[in-house]
Amino acid sequence: MTDDPTHRAARFVGQKEGIVNNTLIPFIREFAKAPTVVASVIPSGKALARQVTSPIPSIGQPVVVELGSGTGAFSRTIQERLDGRGRHIALDVNERFTALLSERFAGLEAVTAGARDLSALLAERGLGQADAIVSGLPWASFRHERQRELLDAVVDALSPQGAFTTFAYVHARRFIPARRFRRSLADRFDEVVLGRTVWANLPPALVYHCRRPQPRQRDHRTAGVPGHAVAADRFGAADASAADQHCW
Ligand SMILES: C[S@@+](CC[C@H](N)C(=O)[O-])C[C@H]1O[C@@H](n2cnc3c(N)ncnc32)[C@H](O)[C@@H]1O
Numbered sequence: 254m255t256d257d258p259t260h261r262a263a264r265f266v267g268q269k270e271g272i273v274n275n276t277l278i279p280f281i282r283e284f285a286k287a288p289t290v291v292a293s294v295i296p297s298g299k300a301l302a303r304q305v306t307s308p309i310p311s312i313g314q315p316v317v318v319e320l321g322s323g324t325g326a327f328s329r330t331i332q333e334r335l336d337g338r339g340r341h342i343a344l345d346v347n348e349r350f351t352a353l354l355s356e357r358f359a360g361l362e363a364v365t366a367g368a369r370d371l372s373a374l375l376a377e378r379g380l381g382q383a384d385a386i387v388s389g390l391p392w393a394s395f396r397h398e399r400q401r402e403l404l405d406a407v408v409d410a411l412s413p414q415g416a417f418t419t420f421a422y423v424h425a426r427r428f429i430p431a432r433r434f435r436r437s438l439a440d441r442f443d444e445v446v447l448g449r450t451v452w453a454n455l456p457p458a459l460v461y462h463c464r465r466p467q468p469r470q471r472d473h474r475t476a477g478v479p480g481h482a483v484a485a486d487r488f489g490a491a492d493a494s495a496a497d498q499h500c501w
Contacts, residue, residue: 276324276353283347290346292391296326300453301420304460305387306330308416315339315384316375318410319361320368323347325354327387332360340380344368368403371410382412388419393430400434408441408466417442417463422456441467 276296284291297305305327309317317335322328322343331341341361345351351363366374368390375383386407392400411417425431438445443465451458 276326276357279349279353280324283349287347289394290391291323292394295455296324297389297420297458298326298451298454299330301451301458301460302327302330304448304451305389305418305420306334308418308462309334309385309387313338316380316382317341318371318375318383318386319343319389320371320386320407321345321389321391322354322363323350323389325357327389328354328358328361331387332358335360339384340378342374342378342380342383344371344374369406371406375410382415383410384412384415386411386415386417388417390419392419392434393421393425393428395430397430397433400430400437404437404441405469408469411466413466415464415466417466418460419463420451420458420460422458423450424456426459435461438463443467 280291280296281294284294309315309331311334315335316339317331319327319331319341322345325343328341328343335341337360343351343354343361343363344366345354345363346365346367348365351365354361354363362378364374368388371383371386375381388407390403392403395403407417421431421434435445438461442463444463446462448460448462451460
């Protein structure tokens with residue numbers, strides 16, 4: 254590795270976050286090319302990876318989908334949890350990321366595609382709905398229509414008993430796209446639990462654990478109707494800390 258300022262900064266962050274440096278440089282490079290698509294300067298850290306992958310079943314042959322897999326910040330933990338069981342499909346729109354992922358992990362299937370095509374991609378592989386969908390997508394940088402379209406794709410592709418996890422950055426939680434995204438989650442899942450803040454991540458992040466995807470007809474037409482706001486009230490659930498509930 255050379256000693257120019259970018260590499261020095263990458264080395265510093267890599268050491269702090271425990272990120273393997275040979276994935277950090279490609280990540281920063283792709284961010285520089287497409288900042289709104291990659292939407293983060295550095296990959297997520299191990300503490301966040303542990304939280305977002307926690308619902309992956311520890312028994313059986315689960316179908317696990319990773320959306321916006323980037324350089325594989327969550328892929329390693331998913332592979333460790335699966336330990337050779339089931340299927341691991343990792344989707345990203347960036348072909349350099351999927352090529353890198355295929356080189357790094359023999360046990361996963363890296364696909365260059367948008368999250369919108371998720372159900373079709375599963376069907377092409379003879380797979381039904383996913384047991385777990387782990388998202389690294391930059392929801393807050395998507396426009397409203399895009400957020401809705403991609404969340405609908407998640408709901409369609411997730412088994413009724415499946416789990417969906419995703420994260421948001423703490424500093425952005427009060428911004429309009431982040432608030433809109435939380436409402437969209439509440440419209441689409443019967444249970445949305447806010448996990449503990451992952452302060453060890455750079456930047457600190459929040460994890461949403463979503464279960465029981467709801468049929469499409471509840472979407473939007475019922476949002477805001479008295480009696481249908483119930484899902485939003487369930488957010489401050491069991492394992493959220495008092496501080497997290499307050500921030501919500
Ligand atoms: C914030 S990065 C997260 C990468 C990695 N999961 C992590 O946590 O470090 C967002 C990733 O989502 C990918 N992405 C953006 N829009 C996408 C879409 N519509 N479908 C699939 N991947 C997408 C980007 O290319 C990028 O790799």
